[in-house]
Amino acid sequence: MTAYIRGDLDSIPAYIPGRSHPGAIKLASNETTLGPLPSTAKAIAEAVEEINRYPDNQAGELRAALADFLGVATANVAVGCGSVALCQELVQITCSAPTDEVLFSWRSFEAYPIIAQVGNATAVGVPLISGSVHDLDALAAAVTERTRLIFVCNPNNPTGTAVGQAALTRFLDSVPAHVLVALDEAYFEYLRPDPEDRLDGVELARTRPNVVVLRTFSKAYGLAGLRVGYAVGAPEVITALLKVHIPFSVSRVAQAAAIASLQARHELLDRTEHVIAERERMRDALLAAGYRVPPSEANFVWLDLGAGAAAFTEASAEAGVLVRGFAGDGVRVTAGDPHENDLFLRFASDPKTAERFAGE
16 A cells, blocks of 8 residues: 555445445435425525535534424534534544544444544444344443443444333443443434333433434435434533534535424424334235344344345345345345335245245
8 A cells, every 4th residue: 555545444444335226226225215395495495505605614503403402502412424424523532542442233333343443443343132132231341441432323223123211221321431422323213112111312311421322314304415413412522523523514505404304303204104114014024924024113124134145135136126235144125115115025025035035
């Protein structure tokens, strides 16, 4: 590698969120299939007229709107170019040496080990229970004097499973106060948990200064192409994030769209009910075909296919449906429109396909 480039970059994998193919149905990236509401589209069009001007680097209006929505102070909110940018900024503010550790379950959001390495820190993955559920006891036991940051993706991407408030509270109580815990709740709006164990990271963070919550407008709010997410945490954490924030990385258009989406949130969140209904329909059909599919609290389902994951992914693409495969583990399938899901289910439930993959 050229001398002026970091020598360890060869070991860092590129983040490739999903393939594309003309004419194929894409159920690989957990996007919302419905377009923006008219009010959001209007806000986007108006913002475009001013794109010759830099956006508000502090995203003051959006931060104030989020603070009002969440019942916190503006000083408790930061905005980023999608929640993944905030993940990387969290590594930057917590890790300063290659021996510093970033801890997370595995398999979980595939960006975690990448951003740890990009931040010149050490990535430490802790196996899931049965390949799908967070092992919070093991995660707590993996904390060392070198641990600086812990990511808990809940609901977990790509398995869709979620741990409840009680279990998460016990875990947070066991983590040393000097270790920052990031509760990555990108799929929060799709949760339909037991009312007695309602999960809400923002509530947990109110009394824990070492807890920061990440959420996004990319999923339920349907703004994946505009890249805007947010963090909620103690003022000292937010201040640090603002210091490493890439200037103007949240565009004027993204900020306007997010504000409009917050104002229309009841209509937008009503859409999640249709997604959840499709998610459950897909899971029921896949279970009936013999696949191992854990309960999902996100906008996708996870097929535990083990060694068959890569071949299933290719076969699905040949059938006209792109899914997200994780070689050696499984396949994640977004709950799309009913006709899209039907095409995937016809492929997956075909006796020849099920016989080849469901029993592996």
